[in-house]
Amino acid sequence: xxxxxxxxxxAGKGTQGSLLAQAYGIPHIAxxxxxRDHIARHTEFGLKIEEAIAGGNFAPDEDILYWVGKRLEExxxxxxxxxxxxxxxxxxxxxxxRHNLAVGQxxxxxVELMIDQEVVAARLGGRLVCPTCGEPYHVVSRPPTVxxxxxxxxSVLLRRPDDEPEAIKHRFTIYDRMTLPLxxxxxxxxxxxxxxxxxxxxxxxxxxxxxxxARKSASLG
Numbered sequence: 590x591x592x593x594x595x596x597x598x599x600a601g602k603g604t605q606g607s608l609l610a611q612a613y614g615i616p617h618i619a620x621x622x623x624x625r626d627h628i629a630r631h632t633e634f635g636l637k638i639e640e641a642i643a644g645g646n647f648a649p650d651e652d653i654l655y656w657v658g659k660r661l662e663e664x665x666x667x668x669x670x671x672x673x674x675x676x677x678x679x680x681x682x683x684x685x686x687r688h689n690l691a692v693g694q695x696x697x698x699x700v701e702l703m704i705d706q707e708v709v710a711a712r713l714g715g716r717l718v719c720p721t722c723g724e725p726y727h728v729v730s731r732p733p734t735v736x737x738x739x740x741x742x743x744s745v746l747l748r749r750p751d752d753e754p755e756a757i758k759h760r761f762t763i764y765d766r767m768t769l770p771l772x773x774x775x776x777x778x779x780x781x782x783x784x785x786x787x788x789x790x791x792x793x794x795x796x797x798x799x800x801x802x803a804r805k806s807a808s809l810g
Contacts (some may be wrong), residue, residue: 702784722742
């Protein structure tokens, strides 16, 4: 089972990617994790990406495709994967299709997590993080014992700049321009499915699994 998971910021791609990986016994591969790993290890790619990010730019497509491809060659991905954060746009999707054709491994399903910007703003607006230990909180779903204070070390919790209302609006604008065209691209190939991403993580997981299981049954039938 080879699955691409995409959706707007705050749709829960990371959470669902991890849950799906556990449910199906295949790795959750997030390009953000690959990039952070290279930056942490100060690799040549990591230094290059760090410089690009500092300048407000994205990682070059050819570099991302190369490292995603290398990750997909690892043993744990031989039976499938949940790919999160890639492809980011049509150029990457087309390049990934060419890569898959060359290695003889195509995508099975592309799932878009559908959610309104207002719901995302409410969801992300409640997120808090400890600046000292990095522990995440949420004012509704995971509040600290003492309001505004980290349970672990007593630091004052902060809201990430990306979770501010204007930042969320800007991220949606970028998503609509760059990533949303993937919907029609994959719909034309018959790989596309959409899932309502409003609800509890377990509710959303069940919806995605229903789609994936139905696709798998259809392919076997």
